[in-house]
Each structure stands twice: as structure tokens, then as C-alpha cells.
Amino acid sequence: MHGSIEFLKAVIDSIASQLAVIDSQGNIVYVNKSWCNFGTGSGQKKSSIEWDSINYLTVCDGSSGDDGFGADVAQGIRDLIKGETNEFQIEYPCHTPTEKRWFIMRCTPFDLDDERFIVIVHQDVSQRKLAEEAVERLARFDSLTDIHNRRAFDEHLEASWSEAIEGQLSLNLAMMDLDYFKRLNDFYGHQAGDDCLVQVAGLLKTLADKHGFFCARYGGEEFAMIWVGKPISSTLAECEAFLQGLYGLQIPQSYPANASYLTASIGLVELTPSKDITIEDAFRQADALLYQAKQEGRNKVVHCVLSEIHKPVKTTKITPIA
Numbered sequence: 001m002h003g004s005i006e007f008l009k010a011v012i013d014s015i016a017s018q019l020a021v022i023d024s025q026g027n028i029v030y031v032n033k034s035w036c037n038f039g040t041g042s043g044q045k046k047s048s049i050e051w052d053s054i055n056y057l058t059v060c061d062g063s064s065g066d067d068g069f070g071a072d073v074a075q076g077i078r079d080l081i082k083g084e085t086n087e088f089q090i091e092y093p094c095h096t097p098t099e100k101r102w103f104i105m106r107c108t109p110f111d112l113d114d115e116r117f118i119v120i121v122h123q124d125v126s127q128r129k130l131a132e133e134a135v136e137r138l139a140r141f142d143s144l145t146d147i148h149n150r151r152a153f154d155e156h157l158e159a160s161w162s163e164a165i166e167g168q169l170s171l172n173l174a175m176m177d178l179d180y181f182k183r184l185n186d187f188y189g190h191q192a193g194d195d196c197l198v199q200v201a202g203l204l205k206t207l208a209d210k211h212g213f214f215c216a217r218y219g220g221e222e223f224a225m226i227w228v229g230k231p232i233s234s235t236l237a238e239c240e241a242f243l244q245g246l247y248g249l250q251i252p253q254s255y256p257a258n259a260s261y262l263t264a265s266i267g268l269v270e271l272t273p274s275k276d277i278t279i280e281d282a283f284r285q286a287d288a289l290l291y292q293a294k295q296e297g298r299n300k301v302v303h304c305v306l307s308e309i310h311k312p313v314k315t316t317k318i319t320p321i322a
């Protein structure tokens, strides 16, 4: 009984992964129950007899995705048939309108009666991929404000730096810090402070999406922005729009005067990355300008263009709110 065809078929049909066997021409010669059931709801369901009349390689060759997935699979299987490799595997997304799904496809050959067959197994790895996505998100996004965190910012800055060097483009970096935020926390409470940070981040993200710059919560009540290939005249206008938008949120602030609104200060630097300037130089300069904005009364952008010799060549102050 245990060695009977019925027994082996029942075993293979009980496997949750989708399994098919093709011959050396690519014709499907066997599919298990999961393979037949796969695709329910997307119009792909076929009986095992219908599958038996399909050439898997032809299907792969004819699949018209931009990602080249079908061509990669066909090539991988042909290499197995020719004996050039012993295993082929590929991971791929297969989302439905309502569900994110990923599969891993593993193909292994076996020989019987001088003929080569390939076993194709599709395994659902959605749970693992979703967990990986969640971990990746936790590592790169700030849990309070749901915008990028400092780690993501550092990575993005490095990538932007390389992009600017390669393309000989300018890079703008801004550091923004909320004004007298300790006073707001002390007066209205930490929860109110948290709510403000969420509102501020939301505003910043909206502007970042609209104007195409990158923003992150750098830490505490400090945020950072990056632009590549944009002149400082534009980035300055976008910083100014943020300050105006922030004031427009009318977040109550207890200091410097009662019944005032929360404001922020920004240090903005434009530079052209080269071997003579480091990322640390850019940070130092943006920080120095932010400090200057605080010293000069807050609620303003202080900006400069960093020359090749690391000196500010122009400094202008913007006070956006009357």
C-alpha cells in the first residue's frame, strides 16, 4: 500500500507547494493538486488534464512582463535541461488586487529512462516577505511620525552625494529645528509635543512629495532635507514655504509670547560635492547656519553657497511670516 501509485499521489497532493514536472521539451507531464488550485480567483484555474497539454517553456517565452521574469525562468530551465546547472531558483512577486504575495520557484532535474525531467516547485513565501518588509520599515522609518528616520537619511545622503559627484550636480542640504520646543513640551505636556511632531512631519512630507525632495526626522525635534540638482533659489523657496505652512498650522506655543504659534529655524547649504568636500563639511555648515538662524531670532532660513574652499560666499536671511 505504502509503495502504491495512489499512496504517492496522495502524498504529493497533500503538499501545500505547487508542484509540476515537465519533460525535456518543456511539456507539463504532471501537476499536483496545489498547482491546479493555484490561481483561483484570477481565472487561471485549470484541471490537471488541461495542464498536461501546456508547454511551460512556451508560456514562459511568451510572458510579456517588463521585468524579464518569463525569459529568466525559461533560460534557467533550459540550462537545467542541458545539464549546465543542477538547480535553478528565483523569487518573484505575484500580487492580487487584494493581497501582496511572493513566491519562490525552485527547479531541479531528474533522469528516468534516458529522459530528463524537471520538477518545478512554487512555494508561497509571503509571510516571510511581509515580515522582512515590516523589519525594513521599522529600521528606516520613525515610529512616531512615520517619515524616514536618521538611518534612512544617512543612506540617502550618501547615495545623493555619489549621484551629485557623478552627474556634477549641486546638492542642497537643510537642517530644521523647532523653536523653543522644550517650552511647548513643558507648558502643554509631552503628548501635545508628540502630536506637534506628527503634524510637522506631515507638513514636511507633503511638501517633500510635492517638490520632490527627501526629508527625514533627524532626531528629537530636528528634521533634515536633501535636494539634488536644484538651485538654492528653489530650495530656499521650498524652505520658506515650509515655515509659512508651519505657522499656518497655528500650533499654540507658550513662548516667547503667550498666544504665539510654533515656528522653526532652518540652516540651508548648497554645494557641489567633490573630492575636496566631505559630507561632514556639508553637515557642519548646515548646522552652523541653523545655529545662526537661532541666534538671529529664529523662524527663518539662513542659507549659503559653500565654495570649493569651504567658505560661505553668500548669506541671506528670510523671515517669512509678517
Ligand SMILES: Nc1nc2c(ncn2[C@@H]2O[C@H](COP(=O)(O)OP(=O)(O)OP(=O)(O)O)[C@@H](O)[C@H]2O)c(=O)[nH]1
Binding pocket: 144, 177, 178, 179, 180, 181, 182, 183, 185, 189, 190, 191, 192, 193, 194, 197, 219, 220, 221, 294, 298
Ligand atoms: N514630545 C516630545 N518631545 C521631544 C521629543 N524628542 C525631543 N523632544 C524634546 O525637544 C526639546 C528640545 O529642547 P531644546 O534642545 O532645549 O531646544 P528648544 O527648546 O527647541 O530650543 P531652541 O532649539 O533653542 O529653539 C526637549 O525638551 C526634548 O525633550 C519627542 O519625541 N517628543
